[in-house]
Amino acid sequence: MIKDIVWLMLSTLQRTFRKKSSWVLFFGLPVAGILVSTLLYGGAGQPLLRVGVVNGDGSERLAADTVRMIGNLKEVKLVEMDAGELRNELASGNLDTGIVLERGYSEGLRSGKPGHVGIQSAKGAAVTSYIKAMLNQYMDNISAIGRIAGSDQPKFDKLYAGFQSANFKLVVNTVTDISGAKRMSYQSIGFLIMFMMTSAVNLSELILVNRENRTYFRILSSPISARTYVLSNIFVNLCVMFAQILVALFFLIYVFKLNVGMAIGPMLVILGLFSLTSVGISLVVVAFSKNSAGAGALQNFIVMPTCLLSGCFIPLEIMPNAVRRIADFLPQNWVLESFEKLQSGASLGSLWFNMMLLFAFGLMFFLIASYKFGRNNDTRNFV
Amino acid sequence: MNVLEIRGLTKKFGNFIAVDNMSLTIGEGEIFGFLGANGAGKSTTINMISSLLRPTSGEIKILDKDIAKMSRFAKLNLGIVPQDLAIYEDMTAYENVSFFGGLYGLRGAELKARTEEALEFVGLADKVKGYPKNFSGGMKRRLNIACALAHKPKLIIMDEPTVGIDPQSRNYILNSVRKLNEDGCTIIYTSHYMEEVEEICSRIAIVDHGKIIAEGTKEQLTATITDVKDIRIEVKSLVEVAEDQLRLIPGVRTVKLDDHEPVIRIHSDAAVDNLNRILKQLMDSGAEIRAVEEQEPNLETVFLTLTGRNLRD
Numbered sequence: 301m302i303k304d305i306v307w308l309m310l311s312t313l314q315r316t317f318r319k320k321s322s323w324v325l326f327f328g329l330p331v332a333g334i335l336v337s338t339l340l341y342g343g344a345g346q347p348l349l350r351v352g353v354v355n356g357d358g359s360e361r362l363a364a365d366t367v368r369m370i371g372n373l374k375e376v377k378l379v380e381m382d383a384g385e386l387r388n389e390l391a392s393g394n395l396d397t398g399i400v401l402e403r404g405y406s407e408g409l410r411s412g413k414p415g416h417v418g419i420q421s422a423k424g425a426a427v428t429s430y431i432k433a434m435l436n437q438y439m440d441n442i443s444a445i446g447r448i449a450g451s452d453q454p455k456f457d458k459l460y461a462g463f464q465s466a467n468f469k470l471v472v473n474t475v476t477d478i479s480g481a482k483r484m485s486y487q488s489i490g491f492l493i494m495f496m497m498t499s500a501v502n503l504s505e506l507i508l509v510n511r512e513n514r515t516y517f518r519i520l521s522s523p524i525s526a527r528t529y530v531l532s533n534i535f536v537n538l539c540v541m542f543a544q545i546l547v548a549l550f551f552l553i554y555v556f557k558l559n560v561g562m563a564i565g566p567m568l569v570i571l572g573l574f575s576l577t578s579v580g581i582s583l584v585v586v587a588f589s590k591n592s593a594g595a596g597a598l599q600n601f602i603v604m605p606t607c608l609l610s611g612c613f614i615p616l617e618i619m620p621n622a623v624r625r626i627a628d629f630l631p632q633n634w635v636l637e638s639f640e641k642l643q644s645g646a647s648l649g650s651l652w653f654n655m656m657l658l659f660a661f662g663l664m665f666f667l668i669a670s671y672k673f674g675r676n677n678d679t680r681n682f683v
Numbered sequence: 684m685n686v687l688e689i690r691g692l693t694k695k696f697g698n699f700i701a702v703d704n705m706s707l708t709i710g711e712g713e714i715f716g717f718l719g720a721n722g723a724g725k726s727t728t729i730n731m732i733s734s735l736l737r738p739t740s741g742e743i744k745i746l747d748k749d750i751a752k753m754s755r756f757a758k759l760n761l762g763i764v765p766q767d768l769a770i771y772e773d774m775t776a777y778e779n780v781s782f783f784g785g786l787y788g789l790r791g792a793e794l795k796a797r798t799e800e801a802l803e804f805v806g807l808a809d810k811v812k813g814y815p816k817n818f819s820g821g822m823k824r825r826l827n828i829a830c831a832l833a834h835k836p837k838l839i840i841m842d843e844p845t846v847g848i849d850p851q852s853r854n855y856i857l858n859s860v861r862k863l864n865e866d867g868c869t870i871i872y873t874s875h876y877m878e879e880v881e882e883i884c885s886r887i888a889i890v891d892h893g894k895i896i897a898e899g900t901k902e903q904l905t906a907t908i909t910d911v912k913d914i915r916i917e918v919k920s921l922v923e924v925a926e927d928q929l930r931l932i933p934g935v936r937t938v939k940l941d942d943h944e945p946v947i948r949i950h951s952d953a954a955v956d957n958l959n960r961i962l963k964q965l966m967d968s969g970a971e972i973r974a975v976e977e978q979e980p981n982l983e984t985v986f987l988t989l990t991g992r993n994l995r996d
Contacts, residue, residue, distance in 0.1 A: 307785045315773060514769035518830070521733040522786035523758045 333491030580665025784833030821852025
């Protein structure tokens with residue numbers, strides 16, 4: 301029996317993957333889905349803040365030092381320009397924010413009364429807050445020196461020189477925000493789930509295609525039993541599913557370099573369990589369809605809506621409560637929930653309930669399909 | 684040794700009895716013609732012999748082994764050539780035969796040799812790398828046969844292997860059937876072409892309503908028809924022929940107008956002298972008679988007499 305299964309598997313794989321369209325369908329589309337997901341949910345990286353500076357305080361040392369300080373900040377790209385240019389660049393979106401050091405800026409700092417500075421942006425406080433905080437901190441320090449030195453210029457110079465060369469200084473360390481990357485990888489898994497399900501139906505559909513071209517019955521008139529034949533199809537399906545998972549994760553982690561926020565092992569386990577469910581669903585689709593066209597229609601009726609309702613495309617949090625309740629009955633939701641928990645630091649062991657549920661879903665679909673297959677007794681198409 | 688033995692075979696679909704207590708024995712080296720109109724029960728019988736359908740009751744033995752108990756053995760010795768093509772269009776001729784041969788446990792050099800042999804046998808040795816989608820109807824039919832031969836079965840069931848093909852391919856297939864038989868294969872052959880069955884079959888069974896109603900050699904079957912005469916009348920045109928009026932003539936059993944030529948075939952009781960009345964009826968209706976011939980009963984006469992139907996009905 302094992303030899304027969306292997307023979308059927310090799311033949312099916314050979315026939316399937318000699319077509320370029322199969323490579324696109326089983327591997328190209330999931331990768332494209334991940335790419336789309338990264339584009340849709342992208343923007344979670346650390347782009348440079350484009351800052352324009354108008355130094356209206358001429359060649360004053362304090363103003364020049366301020367410009368230098370801003371330029372030395374991490375994640376900032378500084379460009380000096382005049383007031384007109386700044387307005388234009390901000391309006392056209394080429395700059396995120398602009399700083400205007402007006403005449404008297406340096407004198408204000410020297411006298412301990414900071415002022416003559418303005419921050420402009422067309423993008424709001426979210427963009428200006430960082431620059432504003434750094435600038436305030438710097439100005440507060442200088443003006444404090446100015447107040448202490450009073451009118452004593454040599455004392456100011458000494459204190460200021462000490463400040464500039466101080467051992468202590470503000471070190472800006474950027475804490476990476478991985479929530480966006482997590483969201484991207486979460487939605488990428490959503491796309492992968494959908495493609496796994498459609499791929500599974502496509503492969504199981506071969507049973508129907510073989511019925512349509514009558515080879516199924518020719519196979520059954522050989523020593524191969526219907527059980528052996530269907531088992532070979534299931535194994536082919538599982539092999540392709542696993543390969544699909546590996547390719548998708550490879551692209552997700554190593555090509556698109558997304559921080560998925562979890563280890564690969566647990567991901568493989570959860571997706572591996574879901575592949576059983578996918579194959580189970582695909583067999584149910586095939587068992588209840590009379591031909592491949594019917595299976596295609598049933599696939600559209602099942603896969604897309606359930607993926608949508610379970611949050612594969614749109615985060616479940618933004619959906620109404622009623623939809624969330626429906627999602628509880630969909631296996632895709634339990635995969636996504638498992639990933640969410642893994643991203644939050646949960647161990648694989650703590651997800652035993654989710655894994656049991658996924659296994660139960662798979663088992664249920666396999667049982668339904670085998671019951672239905674057992675009742676199919678239609679040989680009319682053969683002889 | 685009997686290659687196929689059927690005892691009391693019955694298949695019911697709900698209240699409908701497709702095969703009704705059928706019994707049949709086919710010996711080694713026979714080409715056995717299995718004749719029946721559509722719905723007569725021959726396909727259901729073949730499906731049960733192929734283990735695709737489970738009988739409601741009865742027993743089928745292949746090479747003296749009960750297929751219910753030794754299904755694998757039976758299948759290993761059975762080759763099926765289905766009426767509808769059962770080949771993969773996206774596999775080459777070689778891959779098709781090799782794949783189906785592999786289902787019977789053939790591997791490696793043996794599979795390669797048997798595949799080449801089967802393709803050679805059906806005259807496709809030069810098309811091993813060709814795809815069936817590029818084949819003619821006759822070539823596809825031959826490939827369909829080759830797929831059933833690689834494992835060298837003792838019993839081959841051929842269901843309408845010559846449907847819809849050119850005369851050249853048809854002759855090739857008929858010669859192949861004879862050659863297979865000479866090589867020791869037992870063949871069950873079904874066809875809608877009565878002349879094919881007459882030409883190649885050593886024994887024939889006529890099936891109707893799920894039962895075998897006659898069985899024997901062609902000579903034995905035609906010899907049973909002693910009370911029927913077969914009258915062939917050629918006319919200028921069939922337009923003037925009043926078919927219903929001909930049926931009313933005493934002794935006339937069936938009247939058939941040929942689809943292809945202006946010929947009327949009348950089966951009539953041999954004991955009733957009605958030829959003059961038949962001819963008078965035709966002339967009265969305006970038909971111009973060209974020729975009249977009273978023929979010896981043939982297989983078609985037998986079939987028509989026994990079933991009341993044409994084979995192609």
